Structures are given as structure tokens and as C-alpha cells.
Amino acid sequence: GQQVMQIPQYQHVQEGEDFTTYCNSSTTLSNIQWYKQRPGGHPVFLIQLVKSGEVKKQKRLTFQFGEAKKNSSLHITATQTTDVGTYFCAGQKGAQKLVFGQGTRLTINP
Amino acid sequence: DTAVSQTPKYLVTQMGNDKSIKCEQNLGHDTMYWYKQDSKKFLKIMFSYNNKELIINETVPNRFSPKSPDKAHLNLHINSLELGDSAVYFCASSLTSGSPYEQYFGPGTRLTVT
Numbered sequence: 001g002q003q004v005m006q007i008p009q010y011q012h013v014q015e016g017e018d019f020t021t022y023c024n025s026s027t028t029l030s031n032i033q034w035y036k037q038r039p040g041g042h043p044v045f046l047i048q049l050v051k052s053g054e055v056k057k058q059k060r061l062t063f064q065f066g067e068a069k070k071n072s073s074l075h076i077t078a079t080q081t082t083d084v085g086t087y088f089c090a091g092q093k094g095a096q097k098l099v100f101g102q103g104t105r106l107t108i109n110p
Numbered sequence: 111d112t113a114v115s116q117t118p119k120y121l122v123t124q125m126g127n128d129k130s131i132k133c134e135q136n137l138g139h140d141t142m143y144w145y146k147q148d149s150k151k152f153l154k155i156m157f158s159y160n161n162k163e164l165i166i167n168e169t170v171p172n173r174f175s176p177k178s179p180d181k182a183h184l185n186l187h188i189n190s191l192e193l194g195d196s197a198v199y200f201c202a203s204s205l206t207s208g209s210p211y212e213q214y215f216g217p218g219t220r221l222t223v224t
Contacts, residue, residue, distance in 0.1 A: 031211070033211075033212060033213075037151075041217075042200055042215040042216060042217050042218050043153065043200070043202075043213075043215045044215070045212040045213065045214070048211075048212060086151055088153065092211065095206070097155055097158065097166050098155070098211075098213065099155075100152075100153040100154075100155075102150075102151075102152055103151050103152070103153070105151065
């Protein structure tokens with residue numbers, strides 16, 4: 001079945017450093033979504049990427065979808081303590097279920 | 111106004127008991143989901159209903175039985191609870207038409223089985 005792998009599992013950075021998490025799918029996706037879960041909270045939708053090679057930005061966050069639509073990345077520039085949480089990618093193939101990656105837990109040293 | 115709500119927020123119970131978790135969404139979505147998040151934060155889908163019809167039924171013990179009385183509600187009943195059922199259970203909802211197919215998650219129910 002479809003699998004979505006996400007790395008790294010954990011990342012600890014100093015405040016102000018950059019952070020990147022990577023997502024790889026075993027199959028070609030129709031779209032990929034990114035969610036953020038704060039400690040003790042629930043996943044919250046950040047963005048969806050649909051087109052091959054698509055790049056979207058939200059302030060300090062940059063999301064990319066690979067040319068082959070099998071991988072994606074989330075890059076945060078100059079992390080802040082409010083960025084703490086677990087970031088999940090989730091891939092979807094057509095109308096099939098959304099498959100979540102294992103998540104990357106980001107912690108930040110102020 | 112809460113978009114997706116779940117009750118209870120916390121549930122502590124003993125092995126062998128039967129318990130239910132309720133979920134309601136006021137977003138007008140036609141699809142609802144149950145996810146299980148284990149201690150390692152892995153989010154795994156359990157069930158999905160579209161317009162009260164079961165469309166996703168993952169490999170879940172048959173002790174878990176979802177029920178959708180209407181489009182806005184999806185409940186989860188668990189029989190004969192086991193230690194391994196301890197986790198956070200999230201309800202979510204989405205539209206199945208249009209883009210994006212983003213999912214809105216409820217606050218979660220932390221189930222602890224002792």
C-alpha cells in the first residue's frame with residue numbers, strides 16, 4: 001500500500017536557525033498536505049500542494065512539491081519559539097485516503 | 111464556535127470495559143474520520159464515513175465500531191478495552207469535493223486504559 005516517509009523524526013535547533021523536514025512517497029501523489037501539531041494540541045492544516053514542482057510560501061515557511069510528485073519539503077527560515085511542534089506531511093492519491101508521514105518533532109532552544 | 115468537537119477530552123478506564131467517544135462537526139462537511147495517534151505521535155486512520163456511509167475501514171480490531179447517525183456526527187464505540195488501546199483519538203472532517211481536501215481535526219480524546 002501507499003507509504004509516506006518523513007525525516008528527520010526529531011530536530012532540535014537554536015532559535016534563529018533554519019529547519020527543514022522532508023517527505024517521500026512510495027507512489028506518485030495527486031496532492032500533498034502539511035499539518036502542524038502543537039504540543040498537547042491537534043493537527044492543523046497549513047497548506048496543500050497540487051502541481052508538479054510547486055513552491056508556496058507562508059511568511060517564513062516554504063513548501064515544495066517535487067517534479068515527480070513523490071516528495072515534498074517544508075523549510076522554516078529563522079525559527080521562532082512559536083514554531084515548536086510536530087510537522088506532518090500527508091499524501092493523497094486521487095480520491096484515496098490521506099496517508100500521514102511519521103512527523104518531525106521540532107524543538108527550539110531560545 | 112467550535113468547528114469539530116469531541117467528548118470526552120479525557121477518558122480513564124479499566125481493561126475490559128466498554129466506552130464511547132462522540133464527535134460533532136458544524137462545518138457542513140460530508141466526510142468524517144477517526145484517527146488514532148499513539149505515543150510516538152504516529153497518526154493512523156481508522157475509519158471514514160461519507161454521508162453516513164462507511165468508506166474507509168482500516169485493519170482495526172472489530173472491538174472498534176463506528177456509527178454515524180447523520181453527516182454531522184461520528185461516534186466511536188470500543189468494546190473490551192485493552193492496554194494497547196491507550197492513545198489519543200482524533201475525529202476529523204472534510205469536504206470531498208473542491209480543493210483543497212483539507213481535514214479539520216477535533217481536539218482529541220486521550221484514552222488511558224489501566
